Amino acid sequence: MAIRNPGAVIVTVDVTARTIQAGDVVNVGGQAFEVLNLIEHPGQGKALRFTSGEVLTMHSKTRLTVNRAVRKWGRG
Numbered sequence: 001m002a003i004r005n006p007g008a009v010i011v012t013v014d015v016t017a018r019t020i021q022a023g024d025v026v027n028v029g030g031q032a033f034e035v036l037n038l039i040e041h042p043g044q045g046k047a048l049r050f051t052s053g054e055v056l057t058m059h060s061k062t063r064l065t066v067n068r069a070v071r072k073w074g075r076g
Helices: none
Strands: 008-015 025-028 031-040 046-050 055-058 064-071
Antiparallel strands (some): 025 031, 025 064, 046 055
């Protein structure tokens, strides 16, 4: 996963269907898939569409570990 913003760092985050975000990177079978967009499903589930075109459905109780780019906090 390349950092597109030099003011960001990559962190590992546990997510659910409620907290997953576009831009998160999910590793499946040793391959990284970046979330392009999210499609809401009834019952609090979501379909994750990856930049590669694949789709993964997260149910309301699904938990994943993802890599996420977050902004660095600078010193005042």
